[in-house]
Amino acid sequence: MNVWEKIEKRQFSPLYLVYGPETFFMSELKQKLLQYALNEEEMDFNFSSYDLEETPVELAIEDAETLPFLGERRLVVLHNPVFLKAEKSKEKVEHNLKKLLDYIEKPAPYSIVVFAAPYEKLDERKKITKRLKEKAETFEAKKLNEKETMIWIKERAKAKNKEMDDAAVQQLMTLAGMNLMILASEIDKLAMYATETSVIDAGMVERLTAKSLEQNVFSLVDKIVNGKIEEAFEIYYDLLKQNEEPIKLLSIIASQFRLIYQVKELARKGYGQQKIAAILRVHPFRVKLALEKAQKFTEEDLARIIHLLAECDYAMKTSAMDKKMVIELFLLKFFGRNQK
Structure with a gap:
């Protein structure tokens, strides 16, 4: 069972680490968690997002340690955890990594903390990286090649109870490009249009796909x-x-x-x-x-x-x-x- 299926079954991990250059998967993970971990009334009180290039991590950890208000759990998303990346860069903010390590060892049972790291590689030599990868549900958000993108398109269509053959998939990639955010939007639109058939063919793709x-x-x-x-x-x-x-x-x-x-x-x-x-x-x-x-x-x-x-x-x-x-x-x- 992959990370997406677990979330849909509400089998949540207290820690998630998603890293890599394909930001679509980070956005998708966040949206899935918002959809399944919190209801609409809870979002204002129990969802928070931090940019760790601007905010010390200990403030986000304090938030995660705070009991949820009028709900079962909190969702805290930490963008740009610069202390994880392999490339050296001057950090604007000092982070209390000791406090973060302590939290990783014993995360709050009522909170879901997501580390969204848009970096090609993480610094595997650091203790913080090693412990986080050991403890967190980890997903590598890598850029997909052509074959992987074709498989991803077919699977996304299948999740909408639709089938796409290779010709339709190739046509969609040719017309919409390789941006997963755009492809996801076009697949959703095609699935909504194909109400009387389970098959999305190349002709339908040609007629309906928005061209940049x-x-x-x-x-x-x-x-x-x-x-x-x-x-x-x-x-x-x-x-x-x-x-x-x-x-x-x-x-x-x-x-x-x-x-x-x-x-x-x-x-x-x-x-x-x-x-x-x-x-x-x-x-x-x-x-x-x-x-x-x-x-x-x-x-x-x-x-x-x-x-x-x-x-x-x-x-x-x-x-x-x-x-x-x-x-x-x-x-x-x-x-x-x-x-x-």
Whole structure:
């Protein structure tokens, strides 16, 4: 039974430690505990949250040791426990770690204390870290890779009594990106829509998934890459109707083509998808999509496209030409060149 299932069964631990860079899981843990550990009337009296970059931990411990008011338990969330992280940094606040250690050894039976540590690694050499990991229900909130995200999406849909096949999951990831908060919201929306079926298919995902500006531009670039001129112009005009600034659109288009160029060049040098993602500091799924697009171009093609986009950027900033027309000319030049 995992930590989420235990909470849903109201099998609470007096101490929770959630650490890692994926803050969605921290938010999810907090929301689950609020939902199952406290009722609505108790929240004002028995829930508190502290930022340990600003507040000494002993104040939070005193709160946890205080008997709950008009309820069975207290919930105390401690954000940014800087004394746990591996990287050294100057702390603004002095913490009484002796008092914290004493509390960890004998936590109040009526309180739930959550340590939310948004750090890649904890300092495992410290006594405080060792004892907390031994005593607390611990969950590593790591960033998910593509395969893990696909599994997570399917499981989240299953929890809503819905099924999603690989095509629907891939479509959702392509349209909504890899942000778990956004994906969770989209899955909830799709599940609510699919009242007469237990299956969420790729077509439903395409129709209902909200697209960010970046994703709309990603779709525009996809149409450009695949030579679909009419669909490219249709997306572009739709973005203009949404009052998106042409100079902003041009910037995002250029960043997409730069990524395709960089990915192609690094792949040519023998780097794998994960290594490329680490070098460019982007999600591996974005690298995968860029690699697929990169196959349609030579390095010389991409260099020319990037040069053309730079000329468009210069024209937008220095000439009297209508900015909307600058991108139209780019699209016409791009498709005209590919038809030669």
